[in-house]
Amino acid sequence: MKTSIVVSGANGRMGQAVVEMISEVDDFKLVGAVDVTEVGKDIHQLLGLDEDPVKITENLAETLEEVKPDVVVEFTNPQVVMEHIQTTLEYNIDIVIGTTGITEADLTKIEEWNQDKSKIVIAPNFAIGAILMMNFAQKAAKFMDDVEIIELHHDNKIDAPSGTAIKTAELIGKNLDKPDKEVEEIEKLEGARGGLQDKINIHSVRLPGLVAHQEVIFGGEGQTLSLKHDSINRKSFMPGVELAIKKLVDIDGVVYGLENLIDL
Numbered sequence: 571m572k573t574s575i576v577v578s579g580a581n582g583r584m585g586q587a588v589v590e591m592i593s594e595v596d597d598f599k600l601v602g603a604v605d606v607t608e609v610g611k612d613i614h615q616l617l618g619l620d621e622d623p624v625k626i627t628e629n630l631a632e633t634l635e636e637v638k639p640d641v642v643v644e645f646t647n648p649q650v651v652m653e654h655i656q657t658t659l660e661y662n663i664d665i666v667i668g669t670t671g672i673t674e675a676d677l678t679k680i681e682e683w684n685q686d687k688s689k690i691v692i693a694p695n696f697a698i699g700a701i702l703m704m705n706f707a708q709k710a711a712k713f714m715d716d717v718e719i720i721e722l723h724h725d726n727k728i729d730a731p732s733g734t735a736i737k738t739a740e741l742i743g744k745n746l747d748k749p750d751k752e753v754e755e756i757e758k759l760e761g762a763r764g765g766l767q768d769k770i771n772i773h774s775v776r777l778p779g780l781v782a783h784q785e786v787i788f789g790g791e792g793q794t795l796s797l798k799h800d801s802i803n804r805k806s807f808m809p810g811v812e813l814a815i816k817k818l819v820d821i822d823g824v825v826y827g828l829e830n831l832i833d834l
């Protein structure tokens with residue numbers, strides 16, 4: 571039996587890539603496409619895919635009620651994601667979440683709503699190269715004195731900093747023994763030193779031409795170490811999304827981070 575999937579945010583940049591990926595995986599079948607744009611149109615036709623029609627609907631709850639999928643894949647935006655998770659959990663459906671903006675307090679809320687009924691994977695980044703970059707950065711933090719993160723994204727990205735940068739800082743923060751500053755810094759332009767997560771400075775760049783990129787720069791006595799990852803298109807995320815959907819059967823409750831589904 572194929573895994574039946576509803577994509578939430580199906581007409582967005584990531585949603586479209588997920589719909590295309592589903593059409594290429596034998597074990598998967600798209601049964602619903604939720605978005606607030608192009609409502610009523612066939613998502614497969616919009617993407618030029620030779621598949622059975624799946625009309626875009628705008629209400630997640632009504633769509634879940636009607637098609638009762640095995641899995642929801644969620645790629646909308648930080649303002650919508652928690653409401654969609656709650657709705658999906660009310661229907662006891664498993665969910666793979668790529669949308670950013672989920673905080674530690676949100677994770678606690680999700681666990682409370684779920685009560686271990688549904689299987690949930692939340693990953694700020696599904697690209698294997700980004701997972702490796704975060705893992706290497708976490709290791710390097712034990713040996714280097716200090717670190718800053720520069721994340722660079724396309725100019726249509728709503729949230730800053732990126733979910734990946736926040737997650738990287740959380741991981742590095744566990745291992746970094748950051749020295750006290752020897753100078754009192756003066757920020758002559760507000761924001762010049764970026765935002766702080768786990769005491770680590772994060773700088774966000776938004777430009778046309780970019781997709782998703784991050785550089786983690788460590789500093790130590792007389793040396794620096796740079797770890798850089800580039801997603802040059804959205805296909806980079808698809809093996810990770812496919813893996814997360816397939817691994818749902820093996821997990822219990824909530825898994826936060828694709829690294830927890832891979833033998834690193």
Ligand SMILES: NC(=O)C1=CN([C@@H]2O[C@H](COP(=O)(O)OP(=O)(O)OC[C@H]3O[C@@H](n4cnc5c(N)ncnc54)[C@H](O)[C@@H]3O)[C@@H](O)[C@H]2O)C=CC1
Pocket residue numbers: 578579580581582583584585604605606607628645646647648650667668669670671693694695696697733807
């Ligand atoms: N975890 C990962 O590997 C990745 C995560 N992301 C994250 O995924 C999210 C989406 O990114 P993009 O696809 O680039 O954004 P996008 O703006 O292209 O797509 C979002 C889609 O959600 C739709 N939407 C908005 N409100 C909705 C609602 N109430 N119900 C249904 N659909 C709704 C929009 O119409 C749009 O089509 C962002 O949070 C982004 O940071 C993006 C790339 C990779």
Ligand SMILES: O=C(O)C1=N[C@H](C(=O)O)C[C@H](O)C1
Pocket residue numbers: 670694695696723724727731732733734735781782783
């Ligand atoms: O919005 C994006 O594009 C991306 N969002 C995620 C994030 O905020 O980390 C993942 C990736 O960086 C692309």
